[in-house]
Amino acid sequence: MLIVRIEPREFDTTSTQGARAHLRVLGLAAVVPLLVSLLLGGLIFLSNGIPPLHGLHAFFIAPLSDRLGLTELLVKAAPLALIACGLLFVFRANVWNIGAEGQFILGAIGATGTALFLVPQDSPFCLPALFLGGVIAGAAWAGVVAWLRAHLRVNEILCSLMLVYVAQLLLHWLVQSPWRDPQGYNFPETALFESSLMLPILVERTRLHLGVLFVVPAVALTWLLLNRSLFGLAISVAGRAPRAARFAGFSQKRIIWMTLLVSGGFAGLAGAVEVVGLTGQLVPRISPGYGFTAIIVAFLGGLHPLGVVAAALLVALTYLGGEAAQVTTQLPYAAAGIFQGLLLFSVLAFGFFSRHRVRFTRAVQRPAGQVLQASANLPANPSANSSTNPRVDL
Amino acid sequence: MLEISWLAIALTIAAASTPLLLAAAGELVVERAGVLNLGLEGMMLMGAVIGFIVKVESGSWFVACLAAACVGALFSQAFAFFVLTLRANQVAAGLALTILGGGLAAVLGAGYVGVSLAPMPRIPVVGSELHPWLGLLEHSPLFWLGLLVVVGVQWFLFHSRAGLVLRAVGDSHDSAHALGYSVLKVRALAIAFGGAMAGLGGAYLSLVHTPLWSEGMTAGRGWIALALVVFAFWRPWRLLFGTFFFASVTILEIYAQGFSLAVPPQFFAMLPYLATIAILVFLSSAYWRGRSDAPAALGKTFAPPY
Numbered sequence: 001m002l003i004v005r006i007e008p009r010e011f012d013t014t015s016t017q018g019a020r021a022h023l024r025v026l027g028l029a030a031v032v033p034l035l036v037s038l039l040l041g042g043l044i045f046l047s048n049g050i051p052p053l054h055g056l057h058a059f060f061i062a063p064l065s066d067r068l069g070l071t072e073l074l075v076k077a078a079p080l081a082l083i084a085c086g087l088l089f090v091f092r093a094n095v096w097n098i099g100a101e102g103q104f105i106l107g108a109i110g111a112t113g114t115a116l117f118l119v120p121q122d123s124p125f126c127l128p129a130l131f132l133g134g135v136i137a138g139a140a141w142a143g144v145v146a147w148l149r150a151h152l153r154v155n156e157i158l159c160s161l162m163l164v165y166v167a168q169l170l171l172h173w174l175v176q177s178p179w180r181d182p183q184g185y186n187f188p189e190t191a192l193f194e195s196s197l198m199l200p201i202l203v204e205r206t207r208l209h210l211g212v213l214f215v216v217p218a219v220a221l222t223w224l225l226l227n228r229s230l231f232g233l234a235i236s237v238a239g240r241a242p243r244a245a246r247f248a249g250f251s252q253k254r255i256i257w258m259t260l261l262v263s264g265g266f267a268g269l270a271g272a273v274e275v276v277g278l279t280g281q282l283v284p285r286i287s288p289g290y291g292f293t294a295i296i297v298a299f300l301g302g303l304h305p306l307g308v309v310a311a312a313l314l315v316a317l318t319y320l321g322g323e324a325a326q327v328t329t330q331l332p333y334a335a336a337g338i339f340q341g342l343l344l345f346s347v348l349a350f351g352f353f354s355r356h357r358v359r360f361t362r363a364v365q366r367p368a369g370q371v372l373q374a375s376a377n378l379p380a381n382p383s384a385n386s387s388t389n390p391r392v393d394l
Numbered sequence: 395m396l397e398i399s400w401l402a403i404a405l406t407i408a409a410a411s412t413p414l415l416l417a418a419a420g421e422l423v424v425e426r427a428g429v430l431n432l433g434l435e436g437m438m439l440m441g442a443v444i445g446f447i448v449k450v451e452s453g454s455w456f457v458a459c460l461a462a463a464c465v466g467a468l469f470s471q472a473f474a475f476f477v478l479t480l481r482a483n484q485v486a487a488g489l490a491l492t493i494l495g496g497g498l499a500a501v502l503g504a505g506y507v508g509v510s511l512a513p514m515p516r517i518p519v520v521g522s523e524l525h526p527w528l529g530l531l532e533h534s535p536l537f538w539l540g541l542l543v544v545v546g547v548q549w550f551l552f553h554s555r556a557g558l559v560l561r562a563v564g565d566s567h568d569s570a571h572a573l574g575y576s577v578l579k580v581r582a583l584a585i586a587f588g589g590a591m592a593g594l595g596g597a598y599l600s601l602v603h604t605p606l607w608s609e610g611m612t613a614g615r616g617w618i619a620l621a622l623v624v625f626a627f628w629r630p631w632r633l634l635f636g637t638f639f640f641a642s643v644t645i646l647e648i649y650a651q652g653f654s655l656a657v658p659p660q661f662f663a664m665l666p667y668l669a670t671i672a673i674l675v676f677l678s679s680a681y682w683r684g685r686s687d688a689p690a691a692l693g694k695t696f697a698p699p700y
Contacts, residue, residue: 044501096485153683154674157432157485158621162667165614173660292493299486332504334609337497341436344490345472348482 005359029353033346050329058328059321071208077316078212079270083294084308085222086266089259094239099160101291102167103138103264107271110137112282131272138268139261146260150253190282199277211277223305296344411641413595415540417619420591427584428564428691432488435616436495441466441593442600443503446607466593467586474585478578481695503607511605534602548630564689567696577696621670628687643669
């Protein structure tokens with residue numbers, strides 16, 4: 001009888017040999033799930049009557065073949081990276097903010113509201129004020145979740161998610177009734193901003209705007225806060241060992257508040273950048289689901305700020321691919337979700353295979369009377385699992 | 395005439411509550427086994443699209459519902475593989491399932507957007523022409539199935555041996571393992587059941603509620619079903635109250651438009667979501683928390699000891 005055994009991997013990373021073996025395993029664990037994802041994606045193309053290689057080419061390579069495609073990649077990666085930077089704080093603290101989409105929308109609303117009603121047009125402070133408006137609105141939306149979670153002990157997964165739908169409806173109401181452009185031929189959009197309230201375009205005849213560069217300081221700030229500050233330490237301890245955090249005197253409530261406010265602020269900033277840099281007005285479809293996709297980006301980037309940048313570029317490519325495939329292969333835009341879902345599954349598979357070894361062994365015939373323990377996953381290292389154990393209390 | 399319009403309201407509430415009831419009953423079993431599957435939305439969408447396609451292609455209501463349930467169960471096993479075998483984070487794996495399901499359903503259903511169906515026929519009630527209130531009993535078969543599932547789940551969980559094992563697995567997987575029960579097998583089966591019910595709930599949307607297919611037609615019902623399980627304190631009977639309440643709130647929007655109130659329709663549309671939050675707040679108070687019956691091992695990864 002064939003038995004599948006799952007054993008923890010152990011590497012002696014102090015020796016060069018061990019370190020090399022570790023790297024090799026990490027590489028394999030990363031590449032194999034990605035290849036499987038591509039294979040599955042190809043199969044889905046095939047089942048829709050599209051040659052798999054043609055489909056994958058249209059999805060992942062064709063969009064990058066010209067200058068416009070490359071700049072669009074950056075334009076789409078920027079909001080993802082910004083939101084994901086914020087999500088690093090909550091996820092590392094084991095706080096499950098799934099509602100970044102709503103905070104992004106509120107950021108867009110906040111920036112637009114500031115532009116429409118609060119800012120005198122010729123002030124030099126008007127642009128920063130727009131971003132501030134977005135950050136505050138996004139943080140406030142996440143602050144509702146923080147209040148519910150920290151003081152009323154409501155599950156943050158559900159309430160942050162419910163607030164996404166509320167934010168979307170709020171946006172629809174604003175663009176259809178009170179903020180609709182009176183000269184807009186009844187389209188549900190606000191009036192276009194003055195050009196002084198827009199970010200400059202970096203490359204002629206593309207949509208690459210200055211806001212994309214916001215990612216650089218955002219990533220640096222995130223790295224500093226997470227890896228070089230007491231706040232970052234408190235977050236990591238609270239996420240990995242809540243009891244230890246309590247003994248160390250880190251207030252759980254404070255960590256929930258701070259991480260959610262930071263994460264909402266980042267998502268709000270991304271929403272403001274989208275409005276101020278790209279659309280120049282509030283439109284009903286301001287986000288193609290950036291807030292949800294950023295969750296994938298955060299995990300794909302290994303919950304590390306630099307990893308997030310690479311992951312944002314990769315995931316942005318699925319958006320571009322979705323748009324391109326819509327034209328060349330007649331697949332719906334939502335097909336991007338297939339690759340995004342597969343990517344997230346790949347990350348989870350990576351997390352497993354980089355820490356565990358799967359072995360197929362033949363069962364040893366033992367003398368009668370001795371109990372043979374045959375289970376799908378017998379020996380495991382309980383400590384290797386503790387970091388992946390989320391705290392979920394519904 | 396007033397009587398008739400109340401009748402119509404009661405019928406719409408029943409109709410709107412069925413998909414929630416089915417999906418929530420399935421998820422309740424999954425959570426009782428200690429697994430939190432956030433992929434409900436994805437499984438519902440898969441069920442909705444497959445049910446619709448199979449109905450259009452085969453013409454049989456029964457085959458369509460069966461296919462939707464099978465696809466939901468099958469799809470949920472991807473989640474099961476990741477959280478059980480690969481011991482992945484349940485929140486992340488559930489989200490991946492939701493996102494993947496949304497994309498997959500959109501691709502599968504791309505050729506069926508704009509196709510319309512006659513809604514599933516209701517089971518006629520003898521003598522319904524005698525009194526309009528008897529018409530209240532005329533529903534699609536899936537509605538009755540939803541009620542049956544709740545009764546069945548209640549019986550299974552609290553009056554059968556297998557249900558006792560399932561609850562043991564959900565409350566303390568280590569003890570269940572030590573007693574010799576296969577934790578992973580029980581959880582995999584529970585997840586499959588949850589997937590099948592979510593698939594049926596989705597199929598109800600695309601076959602009965604609005605007999606057509608459109609991308610993202612579940613509109614967050616999967617997430618509301620998740621909240622309903624909390625609302626019911628993991629007790630199947632209480633799902634009936636929960637779904638009734640949420641369905642009433644949902645259809646308020648439709649009727650508010652009829653009354654031409656000064657409140658914008660978007661605010662009525664917010665009500666189900668806001669009500670969810672309000673109820674979660676209410677239930678999280680110390681009084682109710684003490685009476686909650688949440689499975690102790692909910693969301694925890696099981697790694698068998700030596």
